[in-house]
Amino acid sequence: MAAPPAAFAATAATVREEVAVRVAALKSRYADNVCGGTPGLAVVIVGERKDSQTYVRSKRAACEAAGIASFGYELPADSSQESLIDLIRTLNDRTDVHGILVQLPLPAGMNDEVVLDAIALDKDVDGFHALNFGRLAMAGRSPPRAVPCTPKGVIELLDRYGVDPAGKRAVILGRSNIVGLPVALLLMHRNATVTVCHSKTVNVGDLVREADIVVSAVGRPGYVKAEWLKPGVVVVDVGINAVDDATKKRGYRLVGDVEWEGALSVASAITPVPGGVGPMTIAMLLVNTVDAAERSFQHQ
Amino acid sequence: MAAPPAAFAATAATVREEVAVRVAALKSRYADNVCGGTPGLAVVIVGERKDSQTYVRSKRAACEAAGIASFGYELPADSSQESLIDLIRTLNDRTDVHGILVQLPLPAGMNDEVVLDAIALDKDVDGFHALNFGRLAMAGRSPPRAVPCTPKGVIELLDRYGVDPAGKRAVILGRSNIVGLPVALLLMHRNATVTVCHSKTVNVGDLVREADIVVSAVGRPGYVKAEWLKPGVVVVDVGINAVDDATKKRGYRLVGDVEWEGALSVASAITPVPGGVGPMTIAMLLVNTVDAAERSFQHQ
Ligand SMILES: NC(=O)C1=CN([C@@H]2O[C@H](COP(=O)(O)OP(=O)(O)OC[C@H]3O[C@@H](n4cnc5c(N)ncnc54)[C@H](OP(=O)(O)O)[C@@H]3O)[C@@H](O)[C@H]2O)C=CC1
Numbered sequence: 001m002a003a004p005p006a007a008f009a010a011t012a013a014t015v016r017e018e019v020a021v022r023v024a025a026l027k028s029r030y031a032d033n034v035c036g037g038t039p040g041l042a043v044v045i046v047g048e049r050k051d052s053q054t055y056v057r058s059k060r061a062a063c064e065a066a067g068i069a070s071f072g073y074e075l076p077a078d079s080s081q082e083s084l085i086d087l088i089r090t091l092n093d094r095t096d097v098h099g100i101l102v103q104l105p106l107p108a109g110m111n112d113e114v115v116l117d118a119i120a121l122d123k124d125v126d127g128f129h130a131l132n133f134g135r136l137a138m139a140g141r142s143p144p145r146a147v148p149c150t151p152k153g154v155i156e157l158l159d160r161y162g163v164d165p166a167g168k169r170a171v172i173l174g175r176s177n178i179v180g181l182p183v184a185l186l187l188m189h190r191n192a193t194v195t196v197c198h199s200k201t202v203n204v205g206d207l208v209r210e211a212d213i214v215v216s217a218v219g220r221p222g223y224v225k226a227e228w229l230k231p232g233v234v235v236v237d238v239g240i241n242a243v244d245d246a247t248k249k250r251g252y253r254l255v256g257d258v259e260w261e262g263a264l265s266v267a268s269a270i271t272p273v274p275g276g277v278g279p280m281t282i283a284m285l286l287v288n289t290v291d292a293a294e295r296s297f298q299h300q
Numbered sequence: 301m302a303a304p305p306a307a308f309a310a311t312a313a314t315v316r317e318e319v320a321v322r323v324a325a326l327k328s329r330y331a332d333n334v335c336g337g338t339p340g341l342a343v344v345i346v347g348e349r350k351d352s353q354t355y356v357r358s359k360r361a362a363c364e365a366a367g368i369a370s371f372g373y374e375l376p377a378d379s380s381q382e383s384l385i386d387l388i389r390t391l392n393d394r395t396d397v398h399g400i401l402v403q404l405p406l407p408a409g410m411n412d413e414v415v416l417d418a419i420a421l422d423k424d425v426d427g428f429h430a431l432n433f434g435r436l437a438m439a440g441r442s443p444p445r446a447v448p449c450t451p452k453g454v455i456e457l458l459d460r461y462g463v464d465p466a467g468k469r470a471v472i473l474g475r476s477n478i479v480g481l482p483v484a485l486l487l488m489h490r491n492a493t494v495t496v497c498h499s500k501t502v503n504v505g506d507l508v509r510e511a512d513i514v515v516s517a518v519g520r521p522g523y524v525k526a527e528w529l530k531p532g533v534v535v536v537d538v539g540i541n542a543v544d545d546a547t548k549k550r551g552y553r554l555v556g557d558v559e560w561e562g563a564l565s566v567a568s569a570i571t572p573v574p575g576g577v578g579p580m581t582i583a584m585l586l587v588n589t590v591d592a593a594e595r596s597f598q599h600q
């Protein structure tokens with residue numbers, strides 16, 4: 001994989017085209033189904049966070065573009081947890097909804113876990129239900145119904161650029177349930193030798209120096225120093241950080257965790273921010289939704 | 301922790317005494333309960349493997365010694381999976397059974413996962429149900445009903461010898477669902493920087509050389525070379541391997557994965573085999589059973 005960074009941006013577009021082809025095939029094969037073979041994703045947002053609204057808009061637009069029906073629900077920030085769970089139960093029962101996504105973070109006072117675990121296992125396209133996560137963690141048992149979108153996108157990028165993690169040293173920066181931990185588990189299942197770093201890790205740089213693959217999901221601009229990188233390393237930059245930039249109309253720009261300029265000359269491949277993992281995350285949400293729809297149609 | 305290896309053997313005995321005290325307290329507090337406040341463990345074995353029979357005997361004896369009721373079930377090797385699951389369902393419904401342990405491995409032809417997932421979550425004292433495992437893996441959400449016994453025993457040993465994993469480099473050899481992986485996850489939650497090695501890892505020795513804590517669960521005698529160990533390292537040897545020994549009546553003796561003599565002079569602490577992690581595994585089964593019973597009594 002000696003791919004120029006720009007190439008990565010094209011990958012998500014390719015995946016989205018593949019999804020559109022699958023959706024068209026489902027519509028023709030399951031035309032007699034109650035929903036005419038159309039996969040459906042319900043996207044629920046509680047409150048009015050600007051960033052969440054932007055994410056939800058991109059996700060819904062990507063659905064529409066691929067032929068997936070998207071159903072939006074906007075609850076006020078002061079909604080009760082019960083009303084949110086009631087909505088989820090209704091969506092669980094609907095035959096035209098195959099995936100349910102509750103945009104995080106939820107307003108303070110709501111319990112993420114209780115809310116997420118209310119989503120029917122088969123419709124958990126985010127893969128955050130504890131049972132799905134347990135299956136993701138364990139090898140040799142049933143696979144999860146869905147793998148969380150960002151980690152799945154990271155693996156898909158490596159696959160599509162021919163990076164086989166087997167036998168490689170992979171260093172993961174960050175251990176969140178959403179990114180760092182599942183990326184680590186997936187790379188371990190792909191036979192990488194994985195080390196997970198976090199805020200209590202001493203001498204992160206020394207560990208990164210030994211890595212053949214570095215995945216950063218810390219959320220700090222410039223956190224990964226170019227001088228830490230081994231020549232030829234593959235760098236996947238998951239971080240999305242806003243830094244002040246007076247030359248931009250909105251006053252900031254988005255950057256990753258990695259010292260970009262310096263890293264470019266050392267790494268054999270590096271994913272750009274924006275344009276690398278972010279778009280893949282959305283593409284994987286579409287894949288998970290179509291997978292869920294296909295399972296549902298097959299069982300009808 | 302500059303504990304002499306012999307000290308570790310005493311730890312499991314201490315835990316078992318603590319369990320006996322808790323059991324006595326439950327019997328007095330919940331004397332009016334249907335089962336008189338007595339925690340109960342059902343132990344199910346299918347087939348006649350000698351090693352499994354030995355493990356089951358030790359587990360049942362440890363229960364009795366701590367005042368826990370133990371109910372044994374022996375099914376013939378040619379039993380159907382349905383009959384095993386029927387038995388599990390009956391045990392799920394019994395009010396005097398708080399934990400259910402199905403001894404692995406099951407005979408070929410039975411599906412471990414289907415069998416283990418039939419155990420009621422509240423009675424899964426082995427912690428192998430996917431939902432329990434998902435909760436073990438994720439931080440900041442509900443804890444699992446039970447943590448698998450061997451990994452829990454490893455952490456308990458470190459705790460009781462004052463080894464705080466935070467900020468330490470921990471290298472785990474082995475990634476099985478039963479030992480290596482859950483040990484890695486638990487140490488990560490305790491803020492160690494964890495690396496997991498397995499059969500596809502290149503240069504295991506180089507990784508072990510950097511470790512402050514080494515946990516070996518590979519199952520090969522002499523696998524961990526004394527020369528790999530950093531002075532002062534803490535070594536937890538989970539491996540149990542039979543090696544030929546003509547001086548023994550039964551013709552073999554049990555050893556761990558680590559080159560014992562050499563390691564003794566380098567490590568600041570090292571668990572012996574037999575006598576280290578093995579007895580702790582049984583002690584943790586008792587703890588998990590009493591925890592399950594206490595939860596059940598509180599909800600009655
Ligand atoms: N591209 C995409 O689609 C997505 C991008 N992201 C981005 O990825 C980044 C991470 O997201 P998320 O996992 O949710 O964030 P979290 O804040 O949940 O996790 C951050 C992790 O980084 C670790 N960390 C923090 N400071 C340091 C440090 N100085 N040294 C080493 N490790 C450190 C934390 O350690 P500790 O556990 O000890 O606190 C934690 O494990 C963010 O920038 C986010 O915007 C997230 C999701 C999707």
Ligand SMILES: NC(=O)C1=CN([C@@H]2O[C@H](COP(=O)(O)OP(=O)(O)OC[C@H]3O[C@@H](n4cnc5c(N)ncnc54)[C@H](OP(=O)(O)O)[C@@H]3O)[C@@H](O)[C@H]2O)C=CC1
Pocket residue numbers: 450473474475476477478479480497498499500501504517518519520538539540541577578579581
């Ligand atoms: N003390 C106790 O109470 C218990 C002790 N044990 C003992 O612990 C040991 C491990 O048990 P278990 O986890 O069930 O065993 P498994 O056979 O399921 O797992 C062994 C692990 O070791 C890895 N491995 C094998 N060969 C090598 C090698 N050459 N280099 C590096 N890694 C290697 C395997 O890698 P890969 O995944 O690539 O195959 C695998 O992950 C056994 O000796 C067992 O008897 C087990 C349970 C309880």
